[in-house]
Amino acid sequence: MSSGPFIIKIGGSTLGSTDTTYADIAALAAAGDVPVVVHGGGAEASRWLEAMQIPSRFERGLRVTDERVLPVVVAVFAGLVNKRIVAAIDAAGGRAAGLTGADARLLECRLADPALGFVGEPVAVNAAPIEALLAAGIIPVIGPIGCVPGEPADQLVNVNADVVAGNIAAALGARRLVYLTDVDGVRDAAGQRIPVLDAEQARALIAAGTISGGMIPKVESCLHAVSLGVEAQIVDGRQPGALRALDGAGTLVTP
Ligand SMILES: Nc1ncnc2c1ncn2[C@@H]1O[C@H](COP(=O)(O)OP(=O)(O)O)[C@@H](O)[C@H]1O
Numbered sequence: 507m508s509s510g511p512f513i514i515k516i517g518g519s520t521l522g523s524t525d526t527t528y529a530d531i532a533a534l535a536a537a538g539d540v541p542v543v544v545h546g547g548g549a550e551a552s553r554w555l556e557a558m559q560i561p562s563r564f565e566r567g568l569r570v571t572d573e574r575v576l577p578v579v580v581a582v583f584a585g586l587v588n589k590r591i592v593a594a595i596d597a598a599g600g601r602a603a604g605l606t607g608a609d610a611r612l613l614e615c616r617l618a619d620p621a622l623g624f625v626g627e628p629v630a631v632n633a634a635p636i637e638a639l640l641a642a643g644i645i646p647v648i649g650p651i652g653c654v655p656g657e658p659a660d661q662l663v664n665v666n667a668d669v670v671a672g673n674i675a676a677a678l679g680a681r682r683l684v685y686l687t688d689v690d691g692v693r694d695a696a697g698q699r700i701p702v703l704d705a706e707q708a709r710a711l712i713a714a715g716t717i718s719g720g721m722i723p724k725v726e727s728c729l730h731a732v733s734l735g736v737e738a739q740i741v742d743g744r745q746p747g748a749l750r751a752l753d754g755a756g757t758l759v760t761p
């Protein structure tokens with residue numbers, strides 16, 4: 507088991523629910539538990555795209571990001587959603603600062619698949635900006651934008667937030683990775699919550715289509731992280747106190 511930070515991924519699906527996540531994050535920081543926040547915001551981006559009459563399309567849980575979609579997702583993830591979360595943690599007594607994977611080349615990517623457009627697949631994590639914030643007692647809040655290094659400027663890319671969280675957890679040698687989402691855990695074909703999910707069962711459920719959509723990158727990122735000794739769990743982030751009652755909650759993913 508690693509001894510590093512505690513990575514908390516806030517799903518866009520839970521933003522706006524009246525949970526206690528921000529106060530709990532501030533309390534974790536005060537207790538020395540070193541939280542690092544990664545957030546999504548897919549639903550918010552889809553709302554802005556719809557207002558601009560740009561349809562949203564997903565493949566295996568990843569947003570197809572063409573040249574019309576890219577500026578909107580950058581504005582929503584790096585701007586609106588990131589600063590709302592920073593402001594909420596600050597108001598809860600924490601000190602937070604926002605950044606994305608494009609800042610200081612925190613998350614270097616390559617293009618994942620030409621069919622997905624400007625979607626990044628992480629190839630390297632440069633953790634220095636996270637470590638600098640943690641050393642200053644500041645909670646990093648990381649939005650799901652990455653960069654493909656290049657001239658005359660790095661290419662900004664959209665990266666699934668679950669994938670960002672898994673890669674950052676792996677690179678930082680995190681102790682724990684928790685996904686806060688809008689279901690009580692991973693469910694089986696009968697709709698029952700699976701308290702403990704191992705790699706073999708996870709792959710079978712993905713192949714069978716029982717795990718689908720946005721749950722695929724979550725489960726795959728958990729498997730990546732647990733293979734490196736990180737404890738990874740998917741829990742219902744809409745519940746008040748979710749981060750204070752992790753034992754036995756949701757789905758614990760095991761290697
Ligand atoms: N087997 C499954 N168990 C639970 N949820 C699943 C499963 N397969 C697909 N899902 C879907 O995954 C969703 C959570 O992923 P997503 O919408 O991307 O949330 P977030 O914004 O938290 O990342 C759930 O609301 C559910 O609709």
Ligand SMILES: CC(=O)N[C@@H](CCC(=O)OP(=O)(O)O)C(=O)O
Pocket residue numbers: 516517518519545546547548549551567568569579625626650664665666667668720
């Ligand atoms: C490539 C890709 O799929 N990017 C995601 C990034 C946001 C995200 O992952 O948000 P949630 O965690 O709220 O689902 C998207 O554009 O929706």
